[in-house]
Amino acid sequence: MSDAYLALEDGRVVEARGRAPGRTRGELVFTTAYTGYEESLTDPSYEEQVLTFSYPLIGNYGVRDERFESDRIHPRAAIAREFTDDVAEWLESEDVPAIDHIDTRDVVTSVREKGAMKCGIAVGDDVTPEDAKAELAKCKGMSEHTEIGAQVSTVEHQTYQADGEAIADVALVDCGAKLSIVDSLTQRGANVHVLPHDTTAATIDELEPDVLFVSNGPGDPANFGDAQALVEEFVGDVPLAGICLGQQIIARALGGTTEKMAFGHRGVNQPVRDLNTGKVVMTTQNHGYTVGEPGDLEVTQVNVNDDTAEGLENDDLNVITRQYHPEAHPGPHDSLGFFDDVLGMVDTDSRRVVVSD
Numbered sequence: 038m039s040d041a042y043l044a045l046e047d048g049r050v051v052e053a054r055g056r057a058p059g060r061t062r063g064e065l066v067f068t069t070a071y072t073g074y075e076e077s078l079t080d081p082s083y084e085e086q087v088l089t090f091s092y093p094l095i096g097n098y099g100v101r102d103e104r105f106e107s108d109r110i111h112p113r114a115a116i117a118r119e120f121t122d123d124v125a126e127w128l129e130s131e132d133v134p135a136i137d138h139i140d141t142r143d144v145v146t147s148v149r150e151k152g153a154m155k156c157g158i159a160v161g162d163d164v165t166p167e168d169a170k171a172e173l174a175k176c177k178g179m180s181e182h183t184e185i186g187a188q189v190s191t192v193e194h195q196t197y198q199a200d201g202e203a204i205a206d207v208a209l210v211d212c213g214a215k216l217s218i219v220d221s222l223t224q225r226g227a228n229v230h231v232l233p234h235d236t237t238a239a240t241i242d243e244l245e246p247d248v249l250f251v252s253n254g255p256g257d258p259a260n261f262g263d264a265q266a267l268v269e270e271f272v273g274d275v276p277l278a279g280i281c282l283g284q285q286i287i288a289r290a291l292g293g294t295t296e297k298m299a300f301g302h303r304g305v306n307q308p309v310r311d312l313n314t315g316k317v318v319m320t321t322q323n324h325g326y327t328v329g330e331p332g333d334l335e336v337t338q339v340n341v342n343d344d345t346a347e348g349l350e351n352d353d354l355n356v357i358t359r360q361y362h363p364e365a366h367p368g369p370h371d372s373l374g375f376f377d378d379v380l381g382m383v384d385t386d387s388r389r390v391v392v393s394d
């Protein structure tokens with residue numbers, strides 16, 4: 038076990054146990070999820086962040102790649118009260134620094150009180166607190182990562198075939214998409230075309246999708262101008278759907294605003310109320326930005342804890358979005374019906390919806 042230090046933006050340097058070596062920096066965030074650590078660590082939305090698990094033991098059911106949401110670990114570093122050897126070895130094999138034997142209650146409380154903050158980490162033989170501080174000094178704010186889409190998006194068009202007979206073709210703009218979104222659509226009979234974040238309108242025209250779907254992804258939605266331009270181009274002509282970053286991008290395209298939250302929502306027990314039915318469901322979440330003004334969209338669902346927008350819709354324009362993750366693995370699955378609602382917008386006669394005047 039090597040030396041390890043975590044330098045926080047509030048000036049403190051905390052000593053820990055090193056579990057995977059390296060020096061790095063990022064935005065310090067926490068998740069309260071008690072399962073799903075493989076899914077969280079491979080979720081592209083954590084790019085440029087340092088992920089703290091508030092649940093004390095991470096790794097108690099091993100590491101299996103069938104549960105991965107992408108082909109690599111995305112947080113720049115990981116922090117837990119205790120990592121099992123399985124998880125520590127996996128992090129080390131991907132050169133992602135990891136620390137444990139740290140008071141994560143204290144780290145989480147600091148982030149809750151002061152907001153998501155920059156941090157620096159140094160792990161290895163003979164590292165010093167100064168090494169962690171040097172990393173912190175190089176840490177950029179999240180919105181300064183202007184090319185973050187290119188860091189996580191596919192560069193080539195990839196097609197996933199529907200299970201069984203295809204009932205729709207979905208163009209998924211990959212801003213850092215989780216594989217569970219692709220699976221949730223193919224399982225319901227959609228061919229899914231995963232496209233780069235900077236796909237042009239000409240490519241979408243050629244594809245003639247039944248739905249244009251904007252994925253989840255990392256960083257500030259203001260840095261996804263190409264995806265926003267696509268939404269502006271096709272709104273009203275093609276049904277639109279979005280999850281998390283996708284909701285934020287679609288809201289911005291339709292005249293809405295987005296803003297940074299203090300420390301965000303990351304966990305698997307975030308309560309969401311549907312304003313039409315009054316029903317509350319438990320949801321999985323991972324976001325640090327939120328929609329402020331919804332523009333041309335109606336807020337149909339809100340977070341019970343803080344009233345932030347969780348679902349946006351416009352029936353006339355065929356737009357439906359969610360801030361949370363209906364595709365959640367390992368769960369809860371209360372909101373999986375979202376994907377049925379998305380595919381319900383498809384005009385099955387023409388396989389291309391015509392929006393009524």
Ligand SMILES: NC(=O)CC[C@H](N)C(=O)O
Pocket residue numbers: 082252253254255256257258280281282283323324325326327
């Ligand atoms: N999971 C996501 O898509 C996150 C969206 C955005 N990066 C945020 O932090 O709010």
